[in-house]
Amino acid sequence: MSPELHEDGLTEILASVVEEVKLSIGRDVNGADVLYSLLNAPWLQSLLKVYERLQQYMRTSPSPYLAYATGLSHQVGGAATPSPEARELYRLLRDPHLQAFLSAHDTVARKDYEPMLPPLPDSLPDDEEAVRIVCLVKNNQPLGATIKRDELTGEIFVARVIHGGLADRSGLLYAGDKLIEVNGQPVEGMEPEQVIEILAHSHGTIMFKLVPMSDRPVNSQTLLYVRAMLDYNPRQDPAIPCADAGMAFRRGDVLEIVDQTDGLWWQARKMPSLSACAGLIPSAELLRRKQRELWWSQPFQPHTCTTTCELIRVRPSRSPIPASGFRRSMRLSRRKSHSNHSQSCYSRCPSSCYSILANPYEEVVRHRRHPQDKPRLVALMGPSGVGVNELRRRLIAMDPNTFQGPVPHTTRPRKHHEEWGREYHFIGRELFENMVYNHRFLEYGEYRGHLYGTSINAIKSVLDSGKICVVDIEPHGIRVVRTHELRAYIIFVKPPSAARMKLTRTNARITAAGYVNRPFREEDFQEIEEEGARMESQHCHFFDHLIVNDGLQDSCVQLLAAVKRAQDEPQWVPASWLRPTDVS
Numbered sequence: 001m002s003p004e005l006h007e008d009g010l011t012e013i014l015a016s017v018v019e020e021v022k023l024s025i026g027r028d029v030n031g032a033d034v035l036y037s038l039l040n041a042p043w044l045q046s047l048l049k050v051y052e053r054l055q056q057y058m059r060t061s062p063s064p065y066l067a068y069a070t071g072l073s074h075q076v077g078g079a080a081t082p083s084p085e086a087r088e089l090y091r092l093l094r095d096p097h098l099q100a101f102l103s104a105h106d107t108v109a110r111k112d113y114e115p116m117l118p119p120l121p122d123s124l125p126d127d128e129e130a131v132r133i134v135c136l137v138k139n140n141q142p143l144g145a146t147i148k149r150d151e152l153t154g155e156i157f158v159a160r161v162i163h164g165g166l167a168d169r170s171g172l173l174y175a176g177d178k179l180i181e182v183n184g185q186p187v188e189g190m191e192p193e194q195v196i197e198i199l200a201h202s203h204g205t206i207m208f209k210l211v212p213m214s215d216r217p218v219n220s221q222t223l224l225y226v227r228a229m230l231d232y233n234p235r236q237d238p239a240i241p242c243a244d245a246g247m248a249f250r251r252g253d254v255l256e257i258v259d260q261t262d263g264l265w266w267q268a269r270k271m272p273s274l275s276a277c278a279g280l281i282p283s284a285e286l287l288r289r290k291q292r293e294l295w296w297s298q299p300f301q302p303h304t305c306t307t308t309c310e311l312i313r314v315r316p317s318r319s320p321i322p323a324s325g326f327r328r329s330m331r332l333s334r335r336k337s338h339s340n341h342s343q344s345c346y347s348r349c350p351s352s353c354y355s356i357l358a359n360p361y362e363e364v365v366r367h368r369r370h371p372q373d374k375p376r377l378v379a380l381m382g383p384s385g386v387g388v389n390e391l392r393r394r395l396i397a398m399d400p401n402t403f404q405g406p407v408p409h410t411t412r413p414r415k416h417h418e419e420w421g422r423e424y425h426f427i428g429r430e431l432f433e434n435m436v437y438n439h440r441f442l443e444y445g446e447y448r449g450h451l452y453g454t455s456i457n458a459i460k461s462v463l464d465s466g467k468i469c470v471v472d473i474e475p476h477g478i479r480v481v482r483t484h485e486l487r488a489y490i491i492f493v494k495p496p497s498a499a500r501m502k503l504t505r506t507n508a509r510i511t512a513a514g515y516v517n518r519p520f521r522e523e524d525f526q527e528i529e530e531e532g533a534r535m536e537s538q539h540c541h542f543f544d545h546l547i548v549n550d551g552l553q554d555s556c557v558q559l560l561a562a563v564k565r566a567q568d569e570p571q572w573v574p575a576s577w578l579r580p581t582d583v584s
């Protein structure tokens with residue numbers, strides 16, 4: 001940027017850029033929120049104002065009129081018989097503002113900018129610790145630092161400085177600094193709570209006398225983004241060093257980890273974040289430790305500060321429901337199909353809680369699919385009866401050149417009008433079972449003595465053809481589709497309230513494999529609502545998008561928009577998907 005170009009109005013240009021970036025946040029443009037908070041930072045605004053003033057100054061290149069203007073004011077006062085005008089002038093010149101102004105003029109004229117320091121006393125011992133006085137002006141914000149006590153010496157230290165908080169932005173307080181006094185009160189020997197009490201009751205300026213730590217660590221942290229796999233509430237965590245500095249988060253939240261210096265307590269911000277100040281969260285290692293403690297303290301007791309999922313009740317199946325079967329659409333009934341993963345490893349609470357605590361944060365990156373990349377798989381999930389299949393069917397019917405479902409495999413004999421690979425891939429039972437054994441099915445089931453299944457290869461071949469493959473999945477299918485290979489965009493189809501369903505599902509029917517074909521009953525709506533809430537509470541951290549299937553038309557519009565966004569706009573995806581060595 002050349003100085004001549006923006007010497008005037010740089011702040012105005014910045015203001016219009018900030019406005020533009022703000023609009024980009026609304027459009028969910030990658031990095032817009034980070035840029036917005038940077039451009040909006042008061043320090044940057046102030047720096048630009050200083051820059052503008054300097055530019056103006058350089059243009060006019062003023063030179064001081066006098067080297068010592070203050071002396072002139074003294075001369076006026078020294079006149080022997082001052083006239084009334086001289087007296088008035090003297091009174092004006094003695095005004096503190098004018099005195100300060102003249103003094104500033106003289107400082108500039110003499111280019112005497114260095115502060116005057118008192119000489120060091122001769123009798124200073126060699127091992128004297130350098131003491132620093134730090135004054136911070138406290139506004140409504142917390143100080144943004146925690147303290148700790150050395151139990152052996154009773155000395156009080158700054159334990160950590162919260163990223164982006166008041167202390168951090170001052171650049172004057174560091175983790176490891178030893179506090180000697182706070183507002184004139186010696187703190188050595190005090191309990192940390194007593195020091196916090198002094199700080200809490202301080203208003204305006206807080207003065208710290210401290211011994212700076214000798215070796216300040218160089219902050220070379222790289223930012224890390226993670227998706228939380230559990231809920232966390234610092235208010236319910238007795239282990240947190242300072243609950244006020246803690247940050248609550250929910251499963252599925254994307255967190256920016258700004259500081260991992262402490263192996264147990266990280267500092268993080270929630271994305272998209274406009275707030276500059278970070279909060280404390282337990283590190284992955286700390287959560288794993290909690291998991292080990294839980295493991296040893298069987299029976300399983302959910303920890304109150306971190307919650308993963310509720311215990312699952314085995315739902316009594318709707319009657320009459322076939323042992324396995326197919327809808328008229330010839331897809332596997334979601335009520336009775338199997339998955340290629342053992343159900344117990346994913347949906348029985350203790351084991352899945354443990355596995356979540358073993359990997360409490362999933363590393364994610366913001367990624368936009370390259371137009372030449374294969375499309376992302378779209379996986380719809382929702383409680384049975386909510387309308388997942390209806391939405392999927394309508395989406396494909398809307399644009400069959402863009403959307404397609406995978407062709408299922410079956411062991412039943414081909415009918416005369418059927419073509420291999422069009423209605424089904426017709427294969428022998430042995431091969432089918434071999435594919436089951438090798439986990440090649442997203443789901444499979446048996447109907448009237450024949451096996452049917454949706455294979456991963458069938459999904460891949462739709463994606464390879466450049467079409468967007470649309471499937472519906474059960475919770476146990478999440479693991480199968482959330483891979484480097486399929487990169488599924490998971491949409492949760494949430495039921496509206498039972499009362500709304502009763503109004504909107506007057507013509508809807510429950511159908512399954514010819515066994516069931518009847519209108520919905522009151523208890524069905526209740527069951528769908530409950531099942532939806534249960535699914536959401538257990539798996540929400542894997543949902544990329546959520547649609548409440550109230551009005552069918554509106555849901556279709558939302559679905560189309562979400563699918564388009566999934567393909568064209570940047571999304572948070574697991575970092576492992578983009579690592580070339582990681583093949584899942």
Ligand SMILES: Nc1ncnc2c1ncn2[C@@H]1O[C@H](COP(=O)(O)OP(=O)(O)OP(=O)(O)O)[C@@H](O)[C@H]1O
Nearest residue numbers: 334384385386387388389390504508509550551552
């Ligand atoms: N928003 C809606 N408004 C009215 N009717 C709907 C709506 N969504 C779906 N339906 C109807 O509800 C019935 C059940 O839908 P669908 O078969 O898609 O359920 P599903 O979620 O796939 O359940 P399952 O897997 O058990 O078959 C169908 O008759 C469908 O037309």
